[in-house]
Amino acid sequence: MCMVIFAPIFAICAFATCGGYSGHLQVKVDCAGRKQSNLSINVDFAYPFRLHQVHFKAPLCDGNSEEVVFLDGDFSTAAEFFLTVGVFAFLYSLLATVVYIFYQNKYLKNNRGPHVDFFVTVLFSLLWMVSSCFWAKTLADLKASTSPTQVLLLISACRAPKNTCSAAQEPVWSRLNTSAVFGFVNVILWSGNIWFVFKETGWYKTGQRYPIRSASGKRSSEMRQRLYSESSFEQPEESFGPSLQDALSPSNGDFTKQVHRQASVNQSQGNLSLPQTYLGRTFMNENQGGSRGPRIFVNDI
Structure with a gap:
């Protein structure tokens, strides 16, 4: 039931907070002559975070010319992988919900449905774990690459000690942080659901019907039977x-x-x-x- 209710919701929250993100930062370049100063340089970036394609114009402070500055880094692989896992997990959880509710008899027929559900649940648990860890590490690198301090180092005019450069606005990371948290929540949810799906398979029922006893358990059982038989033979004949x-x-x-x-x-x-x-x-x-x-x-x- 937890899988049916919460899996689609957390999957939507994970890929929606990641895929719909757009960041904005603003820096200021104050030239020594103050004629070419630009106090509002805006830098915008968004999913899938191919920063090497994001550029902006900054003054050179040695005339009327400007330079085009590109950001560093390409973080699209981790972001797209994380979003893909979220979308497919959402679609599969919806399909599983429909099967659980309307096709329960066909799902339990010949135990094929529980077996397929078990393997798919294990697969998505591993995918969520890998993608969430990969995305959390990439998010830390993304924050470092888009910090105003790192962006100012890319501007030529900011390397000159006579010019003054500063950050006017920093990106807001709460949405991407939430996506990473939802990723690990999905890891816990899908990993915990493995046990409940395993109980529906024939393997769990077979183990319950034919329990495996250890060697020590067998020896203790044989010893109890031997003691019981010897005690019954030692009883006097009057008891019969x-x-x-x-x-x-x-x-x-x-x-x-x-x-x-x-x-x-x-x-x-x-x-x-x-x-x-x-x-x-x-x-x-x-x-x-x-x-x-x-x-x-x-x-x-």
Whole structure:
């Protein structure tokens, strides 16, 4: 949502403050004879800041002649690059806004839309960073080249100690300073939007569905499973009784009858007496004669 609302606005502010700028400065040349003095020499420059094409006329102070003076420097590359990035970022943010609002289903189909949006967002983040840094450095050089002190050094009459030269008006740089600030604001905005676009791609969803565990995490998990299995095997057999006894309780009566029947048959066939056995305990009939047989333990299961 931040991308939809603020990206077009800050992009417009960035390239509009840079592309529509025009600067003005004024210097004074006071010749010693005061006949050729020019106290209002105006110098105008504007975007794209090709200063080597900007010229003005200044008196020579040695007659009625004048000279044509050109400024130094060409700063069009950084300015045009910064403005181009701003325009394309504005157009793409408008297109993304339309797609987000009216074509959401097609945008999410097969994850092609989020993937393209992710790569374009990363690209514009890098372009904003490069262009903003380049423009900030160029702006500092532009200020130095158009300062009245530097312009006066280009005038021949100002090099003579008998003449007096001074600055009448300096350029106003607040607009270009604002453009540089908006450039870095766009860097923060587009870089922060990378995370939100990444969440829409399938890569983020795949990472959430199949988390990657480290080697230490795997070893700790295996150790917990081993300790749990060993502790469960060390439990006494009585702990298994209640649950299994409840499961087999309907068949206890039949099983007891079979044990009594088998014991009576064995007693009728020989002198050896067998114990009477019940589920969960062993009972010996001491009144029966003969030798005692082995004890039979039948646990309740």
